[in-house]
Amino acid sequence: MGIILQTARLLLREFTFEDTEALSKILSEPETMRYYLAPFDRYGVALWIARNQQRYRDDGVGLWAMELAETKQLVGDCGIVLQNVEGHALYEIGYHLRRDLWGQGLATEAAIACRDWGFAHLNTERLISLIRPENLPSVRVAERNGMRIWKEIEWRGLKHHIYAIGRKELPVGTK
Numbered sequence: 001m002g003i004i005l006q007t008a009r010l011l012l013r014e015f016t017f018e019d020t021e022a023l024s025k026i027l028s029e030p031e032t033m034r035y036y037l038a039p040f041d042r043y044g045v046a047l048w049i050a051r052n053q054q055r056y057r058d059d060g061v062g063l064w065a066m067e068l069a070e071t072k073q074l075v076g077d078c079g080i081v082l083q084n085v086e087g088h089a090l091y092e093i094g095y096h097l098r099r100d101l102w103g104q105g106l107a108t109e110a111a112i113a114c115r116d117w118g119f120a121h122l123n124t125e126r127l128i129s130l131i132r133p134e135n136l137p138s139v140r141v142a143e144r145n146g147m148r149i150w151k152e153i154e155w156r157g158l159k160h161h162i163y164a165i166g167r168k169e170l171p172v173g174t175k
Contacts, residue, residue, distance in 0.1 A: 004064055005113045012064040015049045019065055022074040032099050035135040066110055078110035080118050092128050108144045115145055119167050129163045
């Protein structure tokens with residue numbers, strides 16, 4: 001798979017089933033997945049990869065494998081998924097990072113790259129992130145990505161804030 005995005009420290013590319021074991025170490029970790037209904041088992045991780053491969057085909061976007069540029073080690077996912085929110089198709093920036101790498105700005109670096117890619121390649125005026133209010137690490141990533149709370153909704157049975165940024169709100173030099 002070719003590289004979709006590259007930042008100073010990261011590479012983002014499409015997932016393959018060879019990523020199942022490395023991604024399992026992230027999506028099966030209880031603290032990393034505490035804002036989901038439950039961590040994923042290996043089968044759930046394989047379905048996650050298959051679902052994203054289907055998104056690549058259907059939507060041209062999905063969550064991408066996040067690798068450290070220096071070592072090519074898979075450390076998470078970040079990308080853009082088309083979500084149905086209150087009857088509207090909205091592009092969401094989502095991310096998960098291996099817990100031992102939290103606090104180093106990697107999720108923010110990947111999310112900013114996805115934001116800029118999204119506005120450059122997608123026909124959309126707004127990008128969102130759906131975040132449970134108590135998920136403070138994800139809130140901080142969204143805020144560093146220039147997003148602000150747009151509205152509060154009940155989504156998949158849980159209270160979420162929709163963080164959003166519009167094309168016109170991008171920092172100067174990134175439009």
